[in-house]
Amino acid sequence: MSTLTPKERLLRALRQEETDRPPVVCTGGMMNAAIVEIMQATGLTLPEAHFDAAKMSALAQAVQERTGFENVGVPFCMTVEAELLGGEIDHGTLACEPKIAREPFSSVAKVEYKDVSALARCGRMRVVANAARQIAQAKPDVPVIASLTGPISTAASIVDPMTFYKELRKDPAGADRVLDYVTRLLAEFAGELLGQGGATAIAVGDPSATGEILGPAMFERYAVRYLNQLADHVHELGYPFIIHICGDLKRVKGLLPQLRCDALSTDAMINLPALKAEFPQITTMGNLSTFALQWSAPDKIAAMTRHLVADGIDIISPACGLSTSTQLTSIRALTDTVKASEPRK
Numbered sequence: 001m002s003t004l005t006p007k008e009r010l011l012r013a014l015r016q017e018e019t020d021r022p023p024v025v026c027t028g029g030m031m032n033a034a035i036v037e038i039m040q041a042t043g044l045t046l047p048e049a050h051f052d053a054a055k056m057s058a059l060a061q062a063v064q065e066r067t068g069f070e071n072v073g074v075p076f077c078m079t080v081e082a083e084l085l086g087g088e089i090d091h092g093t094l095a096c097e098p099k100i101a102r103e104p105f106s107s108v109a110k111v112e113y114k115d116v117s118a119l120a121r122c123g124r125m126r127v128v129a130n131a132a133r134q135i136a137q138a139k140p141d142v143p144v145i146a147s148l149t150g151p152i153s154t155a156a157s158i159v160d161p162m163t164f165y166k167e168l169r170k171d172p173a174g175a176d177r178v179l180d181y182v183t184r185l186l187a188e189f190a191g192e193l194l195g196q197g198g199a200t201a202i203a204v205g206d207p208s209a210t211g212e213i214l215g216p217a218m219f220e221r222y223a224v225r226y227l228n229q230l231a232d233h234v235h236e237l238g239y240p241f242i243i244h245i246c247g248d249l250k251r252v253k254g255l256l257p258q259l260r261c262d263a264l265s266t267d268a269m270i271n272l273p274a275l276k277a278e279f280p281q282i283t284t285m286g287n288l289s290t291f292a293l294q295w296s297a298p299d300k301i302a303a304m305t306r307h308l309v310a311d312g313i314d315i316i317s318p319a320c321g322l323s324t325s326t327q328l329t330s331i332r333a334l335t336d337t338v339k340a341s342e343p344r345k
Contacts, residue, residue: 005141014240022316023315026069028146029075029147030149030207032075033069038328042066050075050076056127072145073145080128089101097321103160107171125189133197146203151186154182155179191237201239210247211245212247219252242262243263243265257281268289285314285317286313288305290318305338
């Protein structure tokens with residue numbers, strides 16, 4: 001029987017140290033595991049828990065305990081940053097996560113700049129930071145992963161996205177000003193999440209920064225640059241940094257080693273064993289299909305999970321955001337299978 005705590009196991013995996021088996025985690029944010037079944041069973045519900053640290057903490061802990069994931073993940077959405085920067089947010093329902101209802105700026109030239117150090121201590125950022133500290137105090141042996149919305153996705157949530165993508169090419173200086181601004185805010189937010197005994201690690205999901213959307217040149221020019229700027233800040237604070245990249249990575253695969261992250265999480269379409277073989281320096285994370293988690297039988301999910309473990313994937317995780325209608329039995333087929341796997345030699 002393993003003597004490693006879930007926190008020790010995850011931190012060892014992120015440091016590329018020996019573990020008994022891979023951790024199995026779900027980071028929060030775009031990988032929110034607060035499914036309807038759990039909320040209905042516990043009475044801890046969204047959207048209420050988006051606005052109250054105690055409720056967020058209680059729901060996040062209930063999710064961890066019932067799903068079997070070996071971490072607690074907060075927040076439950078990807079709109080915290082955009083809301084603070086002026087975005088109009090539809091806060092969703094029990095079954096529907098929050099989304100951007102309206103971007104406040106029509107172009108990068110129109111963005112209004114505020115003091116990011118003050119912003120990071122306001123609104124729902126303060127709620128999430130307080131929840132992270134409450135969870136860490138309640139569960140000292142379980143890692144708390146705090147999830148941020150990546151720089152490009154945050155920028156595309158406050159500037160009309162179609163205009164923003166065009167301005168990455170037409171107005172690179174203006175785009176840089178906005179991206180530097182949001183990245184500095186994310187860095188401040190990360191500091192608040194990690195401080196005073198809070199989160200164990202930072203994870204970033206940047207679904208608007210895929211290689212398919214940006215292409216190699218823009219991915220390197222913007223996504224790599226600003227994700228690394230954020231990673232460097234988190235590392236300077238002494239904490240690990242996880243990046244999730246959505247979509248097909250073929251066009252940007254050669255750029256992945258430039259990302260200064262402690263683990264790279266990928267979508268289900270990616271052949272993670274092949275990626276691991278090509279880039280052994282990358283700690284691989286993922287990538288159990290969320291479509292399978294929603295629609296496949298538990299025995300099939302268990303078989304898919306065993307393949308990921310056998311292939312030596314370093315950290316097992318859903319490949320992207322879970323549907324809130326995903327059944328608990330399906331998630332437990334994933335987590336229980338990882339925990340029952342043979343110890344690594």
